Amino acid sequence: MTIYLEAVVVGLLSGSVYALMSSGLTLIFGVMDIINIAQGAFVVLGAYLSYALAQHFHLDLFLGLLFTMPAMFVLGVLIEWLFIRPLKRERTMFSLLVTYALALIIEGALILAFSSTNVKLNAWYVTASLPIGDFYLPYMYLFSFGLSVILLGGLYLLLYRTRFGTSVRASMQNRTAAELIGIDVERVSAITFGIGVALTAAGGMAFGTTMAFNPGSSYDLISRLLVIIVLGGMGSLRGALIGSLALLVVQDVTSVAWSPIWASTVFYILLVLLLLFRPQGIFGRLEGRRQ
Amino acid sequence: MNIATNVRWQEAAKIVKMVALLVLLIAALLFPLYSPDLATTSIAVFTLMFAAATTAWNIFSGYTGYIALGHAAFFGTGAYALGIMCQRWHIGPQLLGTSKGDLTVLFLHVSADYAPFVLVPLTGLIAALIAVPLGWIALRTRRHTFIVITIAIFFVFQLLAYNLRGLTHGSAGLELPLPSWTYPFYNFPFYYAMLAILLLALAVSWWVRHSKYGLGLLAIRDDEDRALGLGVNTGPSKLAAFVISAFFVGMLGAVWAYFLGSTFPQSAFDPLFDIAVALMGFMGGMGTLAGPIIGALLLEPTKQYFQFLPALLLPNGGKGGDAGGLYLVIYGGLFLVIMLLLPEGIVPTLGKWWSNRLARRADSAASRATATDQEPLVAVEPTGTGEEVNP
Numbered sequence: 225m226t227i228y229l230e231a232v233v234v235g236l237l238s239g240s241v242y243a244l245m246s247s248g249l250t251l252i253f254g255v256m257d258i259i260n261i262a263q264g265a266f267v268v269l270g271a272y273l274s275y276a277l278a279q280h281f282h283l284d285l286f287l288g289l290l291f292t293m294p295a296m297f298v299l300g301v302l303i304e305w306l307f308i309r310p311l312k313r314e315r316t317m318f319s320l321l322v323t324y325a326l327a328l329i330i331e332g333a334l335i336l337a338f339s340s341t342n343v344k345l346n347a348w349y350v351t352a353s354l355p356i357g358d359f360y361l362p363y364m365y366l367f368s369f370g371l372s373v374i375l376l377g378g379l380y381l382l383l384y385r386t387r388f389g390t391s392v393r394a395s396m397q398n399r400t401a402a403e404l405i406g407i408d409v410e411r412v413s414a415i416t417f418g419i420g421v422a423l424t425a426a427g428g429m430a431f432g433t434t435m436a437f438n439p440g441s442s443y444d445l446i447s448r449l450l451v452i453i454v455l456g457g458m459g460s461l462r463g464a465l466i467g468s469l470a471l472l473v474v475q476d477v478t479s480v481a482w483s484p485i486w487a488s489t490v491f492y493i494l495l496v497l498l499l500l501f502r503p504q505g506i507f508g509r510l511e512g513r514r515q
Numbered sequence: 516m517n518i519a520t521n522v523r524w525q526e527a528a529k530i531v532k533m534v535a536l537l538v539l540l541i542a543a544l545l546f547p548l549y550s551p552d553l554a555t556t557s558i559a560v561f562t563l564m565f566a567a568a569t570t571a572w573n574i575f576s577g578y579t580g581y582i583a584l585g586h587a588a589f590f591g592t593g594a595y596a597l598g599i600m601c602q603r604w605h606i607g608p609q610l611l612g613t614s615k616g617d618l619t620v621l622f623l624h625v626s627a628d629y630a631p632f633v634l635v636p637l638t639g640l641i642a643a644l645i646a647v648p649l650g651w652i653a654l655r656t657r658r659h660t661f662i663v664i665t666i667a668i669f670f671v672f673q674l675l676a677y678n679l680r681g682l683t684h685g686s687a688g689l690e691l692p693l694p695s696w697t698y699p700f701y702n703f704p705f706y707y708a709m710l711a712i713l714l715l716a717l718a719v720s721w722w723v724r725h726s727k728y729g730l731g732l733l734a735i736r737d738d739e740d741r742a743l744g745l746g747v748n749t750g751p752s753k754l755a756a757f758v759i760s761a762f763f764v765g766m767l768g769a770v771w772a773y774f775l776g777s778t779f780p781q782s783a784f785d786p787l788f789d790i791a792v793a794l795m796g797f798m799g800g801m802g803t804l805a806g807p808i809i810g811a812l813l814l815e816p817t818k819q820y821f822q823f824l825p826a827l828l829l830p831n832g833g834k835g836g837d838a839g840g841l842y843l844v845i846y847g848g849l850f851l852v853i854m855l856l857l858p859e860g861i862v863p864t865l866g867k868w869w870s871n872r873l874a875r876r877a878d879s880a881a882s883r884a885t886a887t888d889q890e891p892l893v894a895v896e897p898t899g900t901g902e903e904v905n906p
Contacts (some may be wrong), residue, residue, distance in 0.1 A: 261657055316580055316659060318854065321797060326791050327852040330844025339745055340839070344554055437838075443786055447670045450663045485678045492671045496652055499664065503655040 230359045233475035237365040238434060240372035242468035245427035245445070246452040247376065247461055248420030253415045254396040254459030255416045258308065258319030263329035266421050270428025271295060271437055272334055275345055285347050285429055287369070292425040300421030304414045327442060334439035343459030345432040368430035375426055376465070379419070383461075392416060394460060449490070455495050457508025466506060521877075547706050556702035560774060562815040563709035564767050568788075569807035570716040570793040571763030574723055576793070577755040578801040580736030584789045585665030588672040589642040589761040590647075591783035593768030596633060596638040597683060598689035598778050607631045607692030607773075608719045628694040632708055635769045642765020643758045650757035654750070656741070669789065676780035688779035705774045712770070713808075720804055723756070732756055732901070736802070791818070796849065799864030809861055810892055820845050 249263045270292060277288040303326065310319045349367055353360035382387035394402040395412050403409050431445075433439070452471055456463020474494060475487040482490075498506075547556050568586070576583050601607045608627045653664045676683045683689060696704070723729040731752050736744035741751045772778040791814070799810030822842055857864060 253659065253772070257659075259662065307851065307855070316662075317793075317797065318583070320584070320662065321790070321794055322851060323852055325847045325854065327849030328843045329851070331846075332840045332847060335843065403630075428799030442845045447666060451670075452668050454660055454667070458663075489671060489674045489678065492667055492674070495667060496671075499655065500652060505660070508660075 226358050227358040227376035227480050228477060230471055231476040232359070235476035236469055237361075237369045238476075239465075239469035240369045240376075241427055241430040241434075242448070242452060242492045243465045244430070245425050246449045246456075246464040246468050247379065248423040248427075249449050250453040250456070250459055250464040251379075251392075252420040253453065254461075255399075256315075256413045257399070258310065258311075258315055258323070258324045259450070260417075260420065261345055261446060262303075262323040262327040262330065263420070263424060263449055264265055264442035264444075265330040265338050266300075266424040267297065267442060267445050268437060268439060269330050269334065270425035271345065271432030272338055272343075272428075272439075273425065274429040274432060275338075276279055277319060278345065284446035285345060285433065286367070286393035289371075289426055289429060292429070295423045297418040297422035297424040300418035301414045303421070308417065309410060309413070316391060325447075331380050331439045331442060331490055335474060338439065341439065343432075344436040345429065347433070353489045356411060359392050362499040364430075364464060368433070371426060371430060375423065379423070379461075382419075388415070404471050423452035425450075447493075451492065451495055455498065457505030460505070461503055539724050547703050551699035553698060553702060556699075556706055557818050558816055560702055560705050561819065562811055563706065563713050564771060565791060565795060565815045566808045566811035567709060567713035567716050567790050568764055568767050569799070569811050570713065571760040571767075572714070572792045573760075573796050573801065573803075573807045574720050574762040574763075575753075577754050577796060578729060578736060578806070579725060579733040579753055579756055581753065582662050582793065583653075583665045583757070583760075583809075584662055584793060585667075585669035586760065586764045586792060587784050587786065587788040588669045589646060589764040590768035590771070590785075590788055591672055591676060591766030591778075591780075592642045592645055593638040594778040594783040595676065595683055595689065596641045596765070597634055597767075597769035597772050598691050600634055600637070601631055601692055602689065606634065608695055618875060627692075628696060629704070631692065631772075631773045632704070635708070637767050637865055638769035639762040639766035642768070646758045646761030647754070650761075651713035652752045652759065654753050669784065669786070671782055673784035676784055683780070685730040686780060688777050689772075691775075693776055694773075702774075705770060708770045709767070712763060717804065717808075719759060719763075723759075723892075724804060728752065728755075733802070741800035791815075791854075793810050796855070798853065798861055800866075803862045803866075807879075813861070817849075818846060821849075 226409075245263065245267050249260055252258065252260050253261075273292040273295065274288050275284055277283045277291065278285060283291075297402035301353050307322050308319060311322065319370075347364075351362075353362045354366065355361075383392055391402065391407045393411050394405070394407055395409050395416075399409055409489065435441075444486070448471060452467035453472065454467075456467035471491050474491045478490045479487040520685065546559060550556070568590070570582065570802065571588055575581065591610075607630050649668055653661055653668065656664055694701070694704075723732065731749075732745040734747050735744065735749055735753060737789050739749055769781065772783065776866075795810030796807050797810070799806030800813060811856055837887075
């Protein structure tokens with residue numbers, strides 16, 4: 225029984241990290257109506273940035289976020305401005321291809337800079353564990369859970385308690401109408417993209433401490449992130465949160481109860497079953513006619 | 516200048532088009548004989564494979580507007596189906612060359628080397644059968660969600676290939692029989708197999724494009740709910756297109772596996788395949804007949820070229836992983852630039868240019884005509900490009 229409890233706890237704690245990455249993805253989708261395939265590559269880039277700071281400047285991983293998150297925010301705004309904004313027609317398909325091209329470039333640049341061997345982020349709280357009853361919980365899980373709570377809380381306040389947040393939510397509901405009532409949707413899009421990418425810097429750091437990664441790790445990540453936001457309902461932040469926790473809990477419980485190699489398969493199958501009954505995801509709205 | 520000259524002009528254009536297509540076909544048939552060296556024909560095999568895959572993908576995604584990014588699932592299914600059948604039924608030249616496994620089909624005796632090709636249509640059928648439930652589930656969703664579901668299905672298949680060790684041998688991969696052909700003949704059967712699948716896919720694509728069924732698919736692309744309201748049987752139509760495209764992609768996977776001689780989960784179920792096909796379709800022009808082929812002809816040889824280029828550019832001769840990194844940066848960068856410069860695809864851009872030209876010509880002719888004998892203006896349908904370009 226204890227091992228199941230442990231699996232659930234670890235699943236919830238590490239699920240919060242995925243919530244960081246997937247909330248950025250679903251936010252970008254909601255506001256801009258595009259799928260950012262590069263989100264996985266941004267996570268890996270964030271992890272490598274933390275790695276570089278830790279290697280060269282011996283900076284603490286959490287302190288390093290003070291540098292990597294703003295840097296990734298600027299990168300996100302630049303990318304939106306340079307590559308996403310020029311797409312006027314068939315945005316869905318083109319954004320897929322353009323962000324995929326970006327993912328390839330990021331992956332290639334990371335291979336050139338760091339080679340394709342596996343690395344892992346390290347710090348005292350990654351190796352040390354907190355004994356709770358029968359099992360040991362690495363401090364990192366608690367710390368990254370705290371980080372996720374702080375960042376997601378901040379995101380919540382930004383979206384629901386500020387004027388900017390109101391314009392973001394208005395753009396999510398109806399882009400054209402938001403434009404008509406005087407919201408600068410392009411500016412909102414750029415900042416949203418920046419926020420989504422900045423969140424991956426934090427997510428990437430936390431991800432890099434629990435798993436060894438290389439420049440090619442993004443494929444596995446992006447598939448999980450996409451599945452999470454489909455499960456929750458695309459464009460729904462609550463959905464992204466629930467989806468992340470569900471994915472990690474199901475995975476961890478499956479690997480304890482059955483075998484680690486079937487962990488993700490079980491989740492994918494659950495997703496397909498859910499979609500049979502609820503094609504729009506848990507919190508999603510049914511897609512109406514194309515405008 | 517009057518209607519009669521225009522019609523005559525159009526007929527001449529049609530004949531020119533037919534002759535050009537015939538010349539292209541003959542060139543494609545003779546190509547391996549003309550340049551038989553292994554490197555060139557290998558690139559040609561891959562190019563034809565992608566041309567066929569993109570044509571098949573276009574039958575579904577191009578006509579219905581649903582973007583599927585998981586067709587590598589069917590590609591891998593075809594590859595593994597052929598590998599497993601050859602292994603279980605001892606078909607094809609055996610690995611050690613001791614015994615030769617022949618195949619008797621319809622009372623015809625097929626020699627061991629060619630036997631796996633006979634199974635290729637069967638692998639297509641297997642992929643199509645698998646596509647039925649998958650398509651049924653995925654097509655319950657639309658637009659973005661559909662795209663993501665196809666990606667998820669693809670990853671399920673990749674995981675299954677890793678995990679069903681009894682069937683697929685996991686990450687160790689599956690070996691296929693090695694044919695006994697020698698240079699320069701070795702690539703020829705694969706080349707013609709790919710060409711045959713491409714021609715078949717093109718014929719089906721042409722039929723769909725010119726049938727009432729295809730018209731229904733295009734109506735779905737333009738406005739699905741209205742199409743449903745107008746009596747298009749949208750659900751079965753979409754599913755049928757999905758299954759047809761899976762059938763061809765499955766066959767291609769099988770030929771590809773026999774060509775390479777082995778199949779691994781990461782190469783048979785390759786996310787790059789999905790993206791390459793979508794990119795070629797988009798570059799060439801979605802929903803057109805020639806577009807997918809033009810996209811594949813341009814992109815695949817370029818990709819192969821760029822895979823070798825970094826080794827020449829890097830100071831250390833591209834040892835280690837660096838060459839792969841530079842290749843990705845160049846390929847991704849090129850891909851990005853093309854996307855931003857040619858956002859409509861090559862065939863639609865050329866088509867628009869051509870119809871503008873024709874319209875201008877007709878305009879000037881008509882204005883000259885009105886100036887002399889007051890003939891009514893004739894609206895000229897731009898048919899010169901062959902493909903109708905939908906806005």
